[in-house]
Amino acid sequence: MTWLDELTWLDGLRTAALVGTGRHAAPSPPAGLTVRPPEGLSREEEVLDQAAMVDVVIRASRRPAQASAATLPLPASPDTEPQAAREAARLLELLLTQPPVGLELRNQLVVDWLQLAEESRRRVPHGLLPAMFALAETKVAVFKRLEPAIGTRGRWLQSLSKTSVPTPADESPEPGIELASAELKRLRRSDPAAARERLATHWGDLSARERANQLALLATNLGSDDEELLERALDDKAKSVREVATGLLDRLPGSLRAGRMSARLLPLLHLKGLLNKRIDVDLPPDPDEQALRDGIPSNQRSGEPDRLARLDIIIRGAPLEVWTSVSGRGPASTVELLKPEPRVLDGLITAAVSRKDLEWIRALLTVRTDVRLLGCLPVGEREQWLEGYIRNGIDQPLTLVPLLRDLPQPWGLGLADALLGLIAGKNGGQLAAMLAQVLPTALPREAAEQCRRLLERSDEDAARRRVLRDAVQYQAFRQSLTEAFQ
Incomplete structure (x- = not known):
């Protein structure tokens, strides 16, 4: 087949595709191809059939670019680790090509696969490396887990790739100043x-x-x-x-500034009452030059001075021991005396969190559920607190969402059981929907059976069913991965 025959054929196909087969039939393939279209095709099918043939011809006629020996890459060194077993490789191929779960769960399961491969000293099969790299280009969580599961050949391919893999934000170079x-x-x-x-x-x-x-x-x-x-x-x-x-x-309660703030706060606090004690808090006076230097704002040019804002700054900067020195009690009892003062509690929460003062954090949690306080607790204690909080009854379950989203995974079985009980209750579907991104992966493996039982119940809440189904599917596939690497 000459190049002229090829051009004539291509022009005829373009015309048929452009104006329609009703006005221009597909041309016959050049005789030099020695192939003919199947019999009985409609005009439209003939165009599509020959378009596929053109693609094959163009691909087959390409010649590799000429390269000198100096520009050719060195061959990859042999892999020292064996590839994953047949079942593990099959499951990875399924995740990369035809995932049986949603894309977010798929990404997490790929991360799980890479982690299991690392633990068992296995690697990604060579044939799946391109698909793995394609996913890692857009999913940082997958990229972070590539090593060492991609093996020597994978690192070699990475060095040849022209496509950049996303670098975690805290490691990327920052330009200019x-x-x-x-x-x-x-x-x-x-x-x-x-x-x-x-x-x-x-x-x-x-x-x-x-x-x-x-x-x-x-x-x-x-x-x-x-x-x-x-x-x-x-x-x-x-x-x-x-x-x-x-x-x-504010985070240094032993600093000179903290001492100056203590001297400003102490005269404002007064322990009142004989039986029903309380701490009355006065508002601070106008700031002097030293107070202005310490960050206490001056009077506005118009309007009343914001004395509450000044009090907030003083509370955040003063040592927490000022409050116990006035009350004569420990942090927990002192906080009880301050329950009628929500603005004061706000300042104390900020101060306790900034200094990671666990005694004050635990005391403040008895009167205020705050995500900042909860985040300072050790993980095990945080879970116990949340479990007790749920089991004791909760008027606004949606307040749990930010607390649970930031909790390390997987959660303990006690917390999972309490939360699933809450989700199974009236209006639990809204809570489930708001936790849809974390619940399937956060629940421990032992909670999967409870999710299955909840799914078997008659339930018209589509959001709740979807989240529970995702949890069951994730745990089932995760279990299959675990068994495949044993």
Whole structure:
């Protein structure tokens, strides 16, 4: 077949496709192809049949690009780990090509597969590496788990790939002026003193934005040794720098500023009552020059001064021991005296969380359910608290959603049982729908049977059924993966 025959054939097919087979029939293939269309095809089928034939001809006629030996990649080294067993490989191929679950659950199951492969010292079959890399290009969770399960051949293919795999955000290089901040951040993790000294040395050369951004990095490994630089920042001309400094000093209850805040707070607190004791809290006076330096706002040019905002700042900056010194009681009893003061409790919560003071955090949880407080508890204690909270009855179940979303997975069986009981109750479908992204993967394997029983009940709530079905499917497939790697 000559190139002229090929061009004539292609032009005829384009015309038939453009104007329609009713006006222009598909041309006959060139004789040089030595193939003929099947008999009995309609005009439309002839066009489609020959279009497929054109694709084959074009692909078959391509010639590989010429390359010198110097530009050819070195062959891959042999893999030292065996590939996954036949059943495990089959399950991975199913997930990558025809997933039996939703895409989000599929992605998690691929991550589970890679983790099991790492634990059993197995690798992804070579034929599935391209599909695995295609998924990892858009799913960071999958990318993070590629090593070491992709093996030597996988790393070789990665080095040849022109498609970049997403890099986790905290490891990606930051352009321009942010590069210095990224370097300081890494140094702060490994050598806090050296990072602080570097910042202090270059302080005068930095813009206000750079000073604020880099000062905020002291939050990592913050300690009393940082106080001198933070005190220096309180005198900075830029408000943004001063605000960062006050926020960090709030986390240092032994600092000089905390002592100054204590001196301002103590005269405002009064223990009242003989039998029914309470703590009355006065509002602070107008700030003097030293109070302004410590971050207490001045009067507005118009309107009444916001004395509650000043009180909030004083509470957040003062040591928590001021309150127990006034009440003569421990944190739990002191918090009980402050239940009628919600604004004061807000400030105490902020202070307790910023300092990770577990005694005060536990005390405040007895009067206020707050996600910030809960997040500071050790994981096991956090689960126990949530389980008890659910079993004791809860008026607004939807308040659990942010608390549960941030809980490490999988959850304990006790918490899972309590939550599934809540979901099975009246209006539990709305809670299930709001937890749809986390519930299937967060429930422990032992909870799958309870989900199956709930599904067997007559239920018109489509959202609840969908979430429970996803949980059952995920756990079943996860169990199959576990068995395939044994």
